[in-house]
Amino acid sequence: MSVEKTLCDGILHVTILNPPVNALSREERAGILEAMAAAEAPGVQAVIIQGANDTFIAGADIREFGKEPEPPHLPEVIDAIERCSRPVIAAIGGQALGGGLEIALGCHYRIAAPGARLGLPEVTLGIVPGAGGTQRLPRLIDPIAAAAMVSSGKPVTAAKALASGLVDRIAQEGDLIAEAVQFALEVAQADLAPRRLSGRNVAEPAAQAEAFEHLAVSTRRQARGAQAPIAALELVKLAVTTPFAEGAARERETFLRLRAGNEAKALRHIFFAERAAAKPPADIGEASARAVSCIGVVGAGTMGTGIAMSFADGGFPVTIVETTTEALAKGMERISQGYQSSIEKGRISQSVAAERIALVHGTTDYDDLSECDLIVEAAFEAMDVKRDIFHRLDAVARRGAILATNTSYLDLDEIAAFTSRPGDVVGMHYFSPANVMRLLEIVRGRETAPDVIVTALRVAKRTAKVPVVAGVCNGFIGNRMLKAYVRETGLLLLEGATPEQVDTALTRFGMAMGPFAVADLSGIDIGYKARKAMAPGSYEPMGTIVYDRLAEAGHLGRKTGNGFYRYEDGKAAGINPEVPSIIAAARREAGVAQREIDDAEIIDRCMFALANEGGFILEEGIAAASGDIDVVYVNGYGFPRHRGGPMFHAEQYGLEAVRDRIAQFAAGPFGKWWRLSPFIGGNGAQTALAM
């Protein structure tokens, strides 16, 4: 049974029971509708809508979105709740999201548990609320706050919900249902009229225009080309001037249109791909996680301190080890500054920051790592450095401790072999800044034990990371694909595009940053040094010649005030004037003719370079599914989430059309790099042109 009705002392309890998150499918909608008819029976004084499994309702069942919607539809169910002649109280524990919050808005009163979260996250799925959310919310709380909630999709805490008027009460004593009953009896006994939001007007309509405009500007910027956030904002704006029925009809129309579109399809794909990626690989069997209660980090540089902060954020005590007291002091200072800046940005309170800082203990003595259950090495990226560290860790770590490396390129199997326990060694590849970026590549070596993988996945979940398990190869999933992407960006310069043109085309496509702006930010010397260690022939030297010339001239990016761009007061102030002549000289050296390049070519070359390399990664079993690759790119490389990731994007484009396009690129001066991967439909051996 998915909806239970129990009449107890005049209160009808309507309980949604669809584990794990009480998502609403057809059965729950029908069950609620039926319960609302039962609520009109004599003897019912009030109704409480509540969820089983310590949560309310996490919204519509997303798995139904790809199918034709079946009646009863949610707006009809919510209208029935709102029309009920008895007071209806939503008792919100856990999550009230999407359709779940819309149900709560259809109720006449709302009480929440202190830990509840309430939100309309539809835009994160490429849609807008479809059952009155955009019209009822601004009739309950400040319309601008409503617009911000709907267009960002971000949930609010119970405390914020109380402050804004979204809920009437917070259950103080810890028993939500008992307090909801108390609330229901008070309302029934006072004979208060049901509060029906659809019958209200929106507060202060005239004063909003400027605030809406302001919000629209930031929404548009953050949306990076996605449509749903803007559409959601427009619908809330409409509520200000339009009667409920008209606004609700427009909302439903927008919801149905967006739900059928590519953006929603891409975002659903990523939603499920992220959850699939977080599960242990299929061949791992029933291994259970090892206990992890304290964690060590080796290296207090940028990565090490970011990783330590991410563990402290997840509530783990962390011991961070450095070689010298000076380096350690710098690292500890970086951690306090990091938390200070979070306080200043209003992300955390002073007391929370203090608790987290107190979790981090610094030392220069490796012996202090002896009790750690997991130790993550985040030191300099060189094999002899790793050899030394892993020898030392092998000597001090307790048996059963997991030894992880944050290497982004090096051979994990070689690192594991420095220890007497290669089964306990795993890669945990974080992205900078490690306490902010959500991606975590968990690299599985030849001998990594199954329970080590399961433990790393568990730790990822506890520290709010999005994990993807990858096999061993140079650069694993993300950086290996990046190599192909960077190659094409560099070749585009030789063939005639400018850095600004490439960056603009790719940010218009939705990338968080253009590749040359990224190179300037991370430092042009990083890739330059990495290439020095690469085997000749394993990459196209002309693809990075402009990068190399800049590095050799000391133009290393933001840190030197010039790279591809020139920086003034930390802000880009146009192209570095040296760049056009460096490109022209490189072009002569490469013997390439300059031509007009359009934006479509820039986007397709860069995107299909990613997807094609992703195809080899899949074929070699480095990634288990194309969705895993998409998850990596969306969470670690600024790929626009609403396009679903590079593999999904290629599939949407049509793999046959991608093949045709690649055949055009293969006819270019560097065509030999376009060997077609099986994912795109090749056999990996021939270029598209030769097929």
Ligand code: CAA
């Ligand atoms: N529909 C279907 N399945 C859902 C779901 C949903 N709305 N929400 C979560 N699930 C599933 C997940 O896929 C996962 O399934 P598997 O175990 O098979 O992988 C399981 O529930 C647990 O989910 P999480 O791993 O994400 O668990 P969590 O505890 O970390 O997070 C959560 C719980 C915060 C509810 C999170 O799952 C979430 O944010 N869910 C999506 C909520 C959402 O976007 N709702 C709006 C839907 S749109 C809508 O509601 C519009 C409308 O009515 C018309």
